[in-house]
Amino acid sequence: MAHYLVMGAGKMGIVLAKDLIESDPESRVTLVDIDFEQLRHAAEFIQSDRLLPLQRDIEDESQRLGIMEEKDVALCALLHEHSLMALDAAVEKGIHYVDLVGEGPLERMEYDGSAKEKGITIISGLGVSPGITNVCAGRGVRLLDEVEQAKIYVGGVPVESKPPLNYRIVYAVESLLNLYQREVMILEDGKIKRVPPLSGVEHIQFPVPFTKMECFYTDGLNSMVYTLQGRVKDGLAQKTIRHQGHVDGVETLKACGLLSWEPVDVDGQKVVPRRVLEVLLDERLKLGDERDATLLRVVVRGTKDEKADIHVFEMVDYYDSEKDYTSMAKTTSFPASIAAQMLVSGKIKQRGVLFPENVFDDELYEPFIQELAARGVVILHKVIQDE
Numbered sequence: 001m002a003h004y005l006v007m008g009a010g011k012m013g014i015v016l017a018k019d020l021i022e023s024d025p026e027s028r029v030t031l032v033d034i035d036f037e038q039l040r041h042a043a044e045f046i047q048s049d050r051l052l053p054l055q056r057d058i059e060d061e062s063q064r065l066g067i068m069e070e071k072d073v074a075l076c077a078l079l080h081e082h083s084l085m086a087l088d089a090a091v092e093k094g095i096h097y098v099d100l101v102g103e104g105p106l107e108r109m110e111y112d113g114s115a116k117e118k119g120i121t122i123i124s125g126l127g128v129s130p131g132i133t134n135v136c137a138g139r140g141v142r143l144l145d146e147v148e149q150a151k152i153y154v155g156g157v158p159v160e161s162k163p164p165l166n167y168r169i170v171y172a173v174e175s176l177l178n179l180y181q182r183e184v185m186i187l188e189d190g191k192i193k194r195v196p197p198l199s200g201v202e203h204i205q206f207p208v209p210f211t212k213m214e215c216f217y218t219d220g221l222n223s224m225v226y227t228l229q230g231r232v233k234d235g236l237a238q239k240t241i242r243h244q245g246h247v248d249g250v251e252t253l254k255a256c257g258l259l260s261w262e263p264v265d266v267d268g269q270k271v272v273p274r275r276v277l278e279v280l281l282d283e284r285l286k287l288g289d290e291r292d293a294t295l296l297r298v299v300v301r302g303t304k305d306e307k308a309d310i311h312v313f314e315m316v317d318y319y320d321s322e323k324d325y326t327s328m329a330k331t332t333s334f335p336a337s338i339a340a341q342m343l344v345s346g347k348i349k350q351r352g353v354l355f356p357e358n359v360f361d362d363e364l365y366e367p368f369i370q371e372l373a374a375r376g377v378v379i380l381h382k383v384i385q386d387e
Contacts, residue, residue: 138357140300
């Protein structure tokens, strides 16, 4: 009987734990969070005697190491700031580790030797983005002899565009704002280039009702900047999709100083504008009962057998009203659940520090895509002959 450890009982962690229980009927899942109310809600939502809620503080080293005992795979659905400490603990305890977070790929690669020595696999950045995007880009690159460009477009959006910002929060507001403030790394002419976040705005279309969308550069490539460098000759970049008007709204907030971490004096009190904005947006942009969707398109251009080919991967995924899953929770959590079960079953044999684009780009691509489809997340793939 596999025993999985899921760290984090937020939206992603709950869906992750429930999917592990439902798709691996012999499994047990320990779900860890510092917040007792979160754990209580998770237990009510999942309703399984194979779920073991456990209140622990991941920032406490002894507690962090203790929760790893006698587990087969640790899965991280924590905030970005806790990701590397959880990875470190998993390596120390010698258990497989799957993480939704993919930031800091070079820091993660430093654990490669230790992971191989202990015979374990570390897979970081396995959500929707990074995650499914990496799988599609890696697959497109593998299927071509030479690759000119790989462009990734992805975003979680409300089905209906409503003010303010024409957006609704489908994950932590801190992560959303960080995305809009981090410098963006892309590949241009095969070399790493840095561009401002929210730049490179262009219009993009998907099927109704998403015919008027916009996209812009965000720092989402993570590991692919390094793993695909040298394999993509010209350009590699990722853009986030939103309803039109979103960028102008965020740029206005930035211009007003509301994303600044520098304290300002308000009636004798020192106030950090960014913290105030987080509180305001968290309240005003909550998804609530509205439906969300996740849009994805990955376009990889190159040649195969001296003929020009374009590989296009596309997904339009909606909220699951039957299971009460947001689309973002589904598309973020299911990939990690699938990978964890492949580790337990022995389908993933590679050891060391890995990333989705070099795990699921070959023989495991179809099994991975089929498992997503079985859960209602469908990735379409077509090849266009480029004249």
